[in-house]
Amino acid sequence: MNISTQNQSFIYHFGEMGSRWGFNRTVGQMYALLVITEAPVCANDLASGLNISRGNVSMSIKELQSWQLIQMSHIPGDRKEYYSSIGSIWDMANTVFKERRKREIDPTLSLLRASLLEKPTDAGDEYSQTKMQEIHDLLEMVTEWAAELQRLNPEQLSRLMKLGAGVSKMLSVKDQLFPNKKNSESN
Amino acid sequence: MNISTQNQSFIYHFGEMGSRWGFNRTVGQMYALLVITEAPVCANDLASGLNISRGNVSMSIKELQSWQLIQMSHIPGDRKEYYSSIGSIWDMANTVFKERRKREIDPTLSLLRASLLEKPTDAGDEYSQTKMQEIHDLLEMVTEWAAELQRLNPEQLSRLMKLGAGVSKMLSVKDQLFPNKKNSESN
DNA sequence: TTAAACTTTCAGAAACTTCTGAAAGTTCGT
């Protein structure tokens, strides 16, 4: 398995970014390699191409599978397992978002919910509960919104994003169309 | 400095989540403590309250300052420096988003831009470049959109988010109002 | 000046994460 210099730098970059994106170097490199390689790649080629041990490849494959980012396939007459990245770039972004929400936001939300059920015992607790409530509400709103956006198809999403500054105009159009709706909540 | 059990669990949780959010345990705990404590807290109290060394407090304060999340103040007749969290929860979320974008997306975008300027040398490179282009376009769109959203004030943002599913209806309303606009790009 | 009251720095210790490679496990054709 030999990899062009251009692709090398992409792969190494993904490895380095990996830790910032929530997975480790090897997982990042492997995924990068699979994304930019059209044909499925076997475990041995991953190991030799990235200069890592066969064991590491096996563990990283498991990780990528748990993120639902890769797919396994076979070549007739060959017992090796071949791997390739799954779905479009949009799907990948979706998967990564969903996964990160699960790891980064959901646990905090449930902790906050539990905390907010307890009665504050002193003045300090009262202040801290109002802050926790604010964080809770913010996280909940963002979570729900993200779920909403993920329900749109890529075409709609892309249109919404390209609207750019238009979103604020859209809000005022909405006001003109439905001026009855409550929208002067003081947050 | 003594901390109620309820607040303890919030603080420890933030410590644990810290690494997933892009900072370390101590930074997470210190920030949590400062958010839920109304009165400014001095470095010694942070150290004793969280059971960490004075040196660690000093380094973590620097980190929080670089994220622009905390503020320093003084009490007349006292030479110690007192710290408190800055701004509303919205401001905090904004700051964290911006900072993460800077660390997690911007470097990848510039690498991709550089890569895409190079001429592909073989068929494999050609495929990988189309993939890189897709990732580039996606990241760029998301980045621009995020910047757009950050320009809205909290009230507008909150309204937009509460629109929820309404957002797709909005798009069709827009189509009816301005059917001339190009929106059938095949992505 | 001096010294007390504070903050910062940084070398090395502790804790944590990742990686290797040999051994164990699985699957399949004969």
Place this chain on the structure above:
DNA sequence: ACGAACTTTCAGAAGTTTCTGAAAGTTTAA
């Protein structure tokens, strides 16, 4: 049943990050 071709596991090595605490630095007041 056997063994060849593969994959997985996991103990401990290597690498990385975080933390401590003693020493150095800074500020202020007398």
